[in-house]
Amino acid sequence: MVNKTTARIAICIGLMTSVQLALPGFACAQDADMKAKEFSAILDQIENVKLATAQREVMLQKQEASMASIRQQLETVPQTKEAVRGIVTRMTAEIEKVIESDLPFRKEERYARLDSLREKLADESYSDSDLFRRAITLYDVEANYGYTISAYTGDHPLQPGRRLAACVEDTASPTCNLSSDQQKKLEAGETLEAISETIKDGNYVHFGRMSFIYLDLDSREGFRWSKEADAWEPLASRDIINARRAVRIARGESAPGVVTAPIKVQAAQ
Template identity: 25%
Template sequence: MARPEWRLLFAAVAAVLCATVWAQADTVGKVLDLTQQSQRAAADSQKRVEQLDDQTRAMLERYRAALWQTQQLNAYAEQLNGLLAEQQNELAALQQQSAELDRAGQDLLPLMLRMTDSLEQFIKLDLPFLKEERTQRIAALKQSLSDAQLSAGEKFRRLLEAYQIEIDYGRNLGVEQLRIGDSQMDVLRVGRVALYALSPDGAQAQVWDAAAARWQPLPRSARAQIREGIKMARELAPANLLELPVPVAVAQP
């Protein structure tokens, strides 16, 4: 058996060894913990670096997009400046032309008034068709010529339009209803050559005698041709040749 002092020595050595082992194990654990913390910190740092890199890349893309848009806007602004300069030049030219037209309009107004009076007199001496319509057109034309809000060009356009309408009357057929005597009759206008009247029942036919300024009766043979002309004027029959008596103009002494 071992001596008591040796047992005490062994026990002391064992205690020292155990304490050393526990101390080393605790140190290793701390080292491992520090290593894991360092790794986690490094991973976090890497993530932050990657996030910063993504943000920097996104900011760079936005900067490039903004720079490109700025270049496009500058180019567009240059184009607009050119167009604006052209429009300003055109506006100045139009204003000058307008001023010239206004001055010319003042000189043309007496002529337009004389032309209107001549047209009115012509209508009074013409065949008596569409009296109300033509009289109202002359009245509206006179009112336009006295309207200070209308330009000279617009006044002249309306005057020419009235003349054109009167010219067109001489190129086509027309029909209207008029009361002649005690009867309501269909009146056929053949250009400006003659006016023919036919009763609705076809029993009466007349022609306007411009020299006598009155309606004269026509023979029965003219009724069918007048009826055909009325259909043509109303576009109910195709255009065709009409055989109708034409009043002879008499020279004024």
């Protein structure tokens, strides 16, 4: 009969031997799993590097294409410069044609702007963009004349300077007709010559490009520019009344309203 104590010792030794034999296999499995995870992480890093490299290659290709485009543009700069200046030159020529064939309003002012653009066009220090912008601005100014009513002072179209001549003879004469501001300047010691630029014969009004008239300061007489006759024609008395009202509205001295422009209509054949 086997001793119970001896049996228990044997069982314990057997269990210990089984545990000792199982531990190395478990540790090996854990190590293999860790290695697999490390290998998977390395593969992920490799894929990330490949993706980043591909993105950089795409960026480099775009940069190279952009640099090639810039080089091509730089090569064409001289031709572009000549092209822009050629366009502006043609634009100034067209504007001059418009001024010459148009109603003769604000001629000096319009030609002064055109001459200024031509001077800048001849100056190499002005950039192409600046020249083109100025040409477009000049186009806009000329286009705006077509749908605006504007009034400005000026001398008589047939007898320029007659009011100033009357003032030289007698500042108190009705033809001289000095304003209160002009009289105050003379009383303050200014000479007639000093204020001569402010002594104009009357007012000019242009109704877009439809009609262009002149009205004496005292409204005694007025004229209409005739494109057909290429000359000034006297206004009828009813047209002078309408012209007086148009002057006040255009100068901001009266509330806006409907005005009648004197237009000569050719009879149908």
